[in-house]
Amino acid sequence: MTTAIEPGKGGLRAYLTAEVSNSPTQASLQRLYFGCRRFAENPLAMIGLGILVVLLLVAIFAPLIAPFPMNEQNLGRRLLPPSGAHWFGTDELGRDIFSRVVYGSRITLQITLLVASIAAPIGLLVGTVSGYFGGWTDTVLMRITDIFLSFPGLILALAFVAALGPGIRNAVIAIALTVWPPIARLARAETLTVRSSDYIAAIRAQGAPAWRIVVKHVMPMCLSSVIIRITLNMAGIILTAAALGFLGLGAQPPMPEWGAMLSTGRQYLLGSWFLAAAPGIAILVVSLGFNLFGDGLRDVLDPRDE
Amino acid sequence: MIEVENLVVRFGKGKAAMTAVDNVSFTVKTGEAFGLVGESGCGKTTILRCLAGLNQDWEGVIRIDGKQLTPKRERAFYKLAQIVFQDPYGSLHPRFTVNGTLMEPIKIHGLDRADERIDRVLKQVGLGPAFRFRYPHQLSGGQRQRVAIARALILEPKLMLLDEPTSALDVSVQAEILNLLTDIRDSTGLTFLLVSHDLSVVSHMCDRLAVMNHGQIYEELTVDDLVARRYREAYTRQLFEASLGYDKRLTTEQVKALDEAGA
Numbered sequence: 001m002t003t004a005i006e007p008g009k010g011g012l013r014a015y016l017t018a019e020v021s022n023s024p025t026q027a028s029l030q031r032l033y034f035g036c037r038r039f040a041e042n043p044l045a046m047i048g049l050g051i052l053v054v055l056l057l058v059a060i061f062a063p064l065i066a067p068f069p070m071n072e073q074n075l076g077r078r079l080l081p082p083s084g085a086h087w088f089g090t091d092e093l094g095r096d097i098f099s100r101v102v103y104g105s106r107i108t109l110q111i112t113l114l115v116a117s118i119a120a121p122i123g124l125l126v127g128t129v130s131g132y133f134g135g136w137t138d139t140v141l142m143r144i145t146d147i148f149l150s151f152p153g154l155i156l157a158l159a160f161v162a163a164l165g166p167g168i169r170n171a172v173i174a175i176a177l178t179v180w181p182p183i184a185r186l187a188r189a190e191t192l193t194v195r196s197s198d199y200i201a202a203i204r205a206q207g208a209p210a211w212r213i214v215v216k217h218v219m220p221m222c223l224s225s226v227i228i229r230i231t232l233n234m235a236g237i238i239l240t241a242a243a244l245g246f247l248g249l250g251a252q253p254p255m256p257e258w259g260a261m262l263s264t265g266r267q268y269l270l271g272s273w274f275l276a277a278a279p280g281i282a283i284l285v286v287s288l289g290f291n292l293f294g295d296g297l298r299d300v301l302d303p304r305d306e
Numbered sequence: 307m308i309e310v311e312n313l314v315v316r317f318g319k320g321k322a323a324m325t326a327v328d329n330v331s332f333t334v335k336t337g338e339a340f341g342l343v344g345e346s347g348c349g350k351t352t353i354l355r356c357l358a359g360l361n362q363d364w365e366g367v368i369r370i371d372g373k374q375l376t377p378k379r380e381r382a383f384y385k386l387a388q389i390v391f392q393d394p395y396g397s398l399h400p401r402f403t404v405n406g407t408l409m410e411p412i413k414i415h416g417l418d419r420a421d422e423r424i425d426r427v428l429k430q431v432g433l434g435p436a437f438r439f440r441y442p443h444q445l446s447g448g449q450r451q452r453v454a455i456a457r458a459l460i461l462e463p464k465l466m467l468l469d470e471p472t473s474a475l476d477v478s479v480q481a482e483i484l485n486l487l488t489d490i491r492d493s494t495g496l497t498f499l500l501v502s503h504d505l506s507v508v509s510h511m512c513d514r515l516a517v518m519n520h521g522q523i524y525e526e527l528t529v530d531d532l533v534a535r536r537y538r539e540a541y542t543r544q545l546f547e548a549s550l551g552y553d554k555r556l557t558t559e560q561v562k563a564l565d566e567a568g569a
Binding site for chain 2: 023026027031198199201204206209
């Protein structure tokens, strides 16, 4: 047996790769470390991660990156093609498109993160509770899920926004309502395979209350597939948000939301293509980034490959 | 310690119902090691799961430590009886370290001195403190089964329910685990109820045994009687001879018996 290595002795690397962990923290850090190493071996996933990191940095440092304020109008300089002064050109009100795309990343990031942090817990909870308890609980929860699933996502989001009124907050709520049902289904399916396993029987035989089993023992087993699913859904969320913006039901002018920018750009498509192209490409690149990242995560997290 | 009277377990409803355990009665005295033996599907594991509170759909009377049990148990019951499962690859949560697995019962029952308990129980099953923060995938089959035994012991139960604790392990490791269980019993005076299809395991561990088939107990006898071949039932003889190893005569006999049963 190898001798235990103290943290610090032999450096961080030795601490992370030590055969014997000395604390719960070290054990979970080691797990994280090996996960990251596997992720780093996947070049496409790293590209995805790179895109997301750039998106994050751009969103954080938007005021520093953007050469112009996002809403500064200059009617004398409207619809200018891309140039050194205006990298992506200017729009119909003479606003710098590059600056608007940069500020728009904040809105996009905000929407996706909000939707994910609303939809993932709801889906996880509904799915695991439904799968673990079965019977009537399962029937009721799954029929509700079915009702949500039976509408196309965008249509449902449209209906909610129409009812709640346009605006970014309502768009987030509406999109979250369309995103949780597939996650609930997924979590339920995972729960069904987990709940008949011996390790769940073992914790039941130790007298654990049902809520503890669901939260501490079933949910961790579903978590990785839910994270993968929500990451892969991010692209869809961005597109739905953009579509709502495009239809005038999401972000309202003058907010530089990419979908709304695309929508205005449409009117000038023939003369000034760059009005639509810049936000369009931004949506494409970020969606791609999330998809690549999600694929990479799946390779690392999917318990079936362990 | 255990009294089971007229236990009946049915799976399914109506015409499709299948009786897994058919009117089974037996008693196990405190400190005794009792074996339930039979082939796969004879209902022995089902009885164990009823005792452990995992199967809540049964009829009859079960008394453990003098108290009559209901299908739904109170939390205190689980401190009294603990179960060890057959497959150590499936019975440990893959996302929990050994420490996490052993912490759960302590938290559930609100016990104090957690570190001390975990260290002691790990020592008891022959695993050093070095194993405490490992995940199951970093352990061998035998080590996993030791962790599973440690998990059962940490609540200091009076009764251990063992569901074929060695049959998923290598032959070399089987002996280790059996010796460990015997040592534990010698040092703690626990009552054991062992379910197995392997008569040699049962005769190594137990004082008395019951032979089961088709959900019924065919015969109850002591291990001494078994070894001296003082059994009444032909089925017990079959099992006993099968445990001695492969035998051409016996195999032909069994095939013939199966043919007759089929015809």
